[in-house]
Amino acid sequence: MITILEVLIPALALIVVQLIVSVTSQRRNDLKYDMTLSELKKDIGRLEIKQDKHNQILERFAVMEQAQKTQWIRIDEIREELKQLRDKI
Secondary structure: OHHHHHHHHHHHHHHHHHHHHHHHHHHHHHHHHHHHHHHHHHHHHHHHHHHHHHHHHHHHHHHHHHHHHHHHHHHHHHHHHHHHHHHHO
């Protein structure tokens, strides 16, 4: 009986120590995971802001292209009017 207790006490102590180490390690890993996840969310937020700015520039550029196209059409019309005036002279 004493021999069984001599074996069980250290075995139980090792199990308890292993459980403590395991829980501590899991908490540390959870903390690292939470920190990494937090950093990723911040990075995604910054990327969303940059993407919004980029999209706004593209929208403004499209409007500018359309305005430029209209201006070139008007320039062509003016050239045609000038050509017709020259032909009359």
